Amino acid sequence: xxxxxxxxxxxxxxxxxxxxxxxxxxxxxxxxxxxxxxxxxxxxxxxxxxxxxxxxxxxxxxxxxxxxxxxxxxxxxxxxxxxxxxxxxxxxxxxxxxxxxxxxxxx
Numbered sequence: 001x002x003x004x005x006x007x008x009x010x011x012x013x014x015x016x017x018x019x020x021x022x023x024x025x026x027x028x029x030x031x032x033x034x035x036x037x038x039x040x041x042x043x044x045x046x047x048x049x050x051x052x053x054x055x056x057x058x059x060x061x062x063x064x065x066x067x068x069x070x071x072x073x074x075x076x077x078x079x080x081x082x083x084x085x086x087x088x089x090x091x092x093x094x095x096x097x098x099x100x101x102x103x104x105x106x107x
Contacts (some may be wrong), residue, residue, distance in 0.1 A: 002107075005092055009099035013088045020105070023086055026052050034106025042097040049090045056083025 001017030015023070021031035027045040029035055037045050073099050 004079055005103055005105050007092055007103045008097040008101045010092050010095040013092045019085050036102040039100045042093055046093050049086050052086050053083045056081045
């Protein structure tokens, strides 16, 4: 399943369903096929995503041994963290907040 987050403030953000559902839950939203983050809900959703990103960054900083091993792996073979996956959605939410417009997903 693919989930497309849409806003009039910026381009669409497309994610695999399992990642999108995890991020929706992080933002306090039901992981339904359709949904909306209203302009009033955007600040809380942004804060929630920033916490996921910071947690991911602190985990990667703590594991220097893993970084050394990963530096030997081809960039195409490296895992993409949840923090990295959250960044495009965070940017969409921030643009939407600036333009005071909702973010939606689903048909």
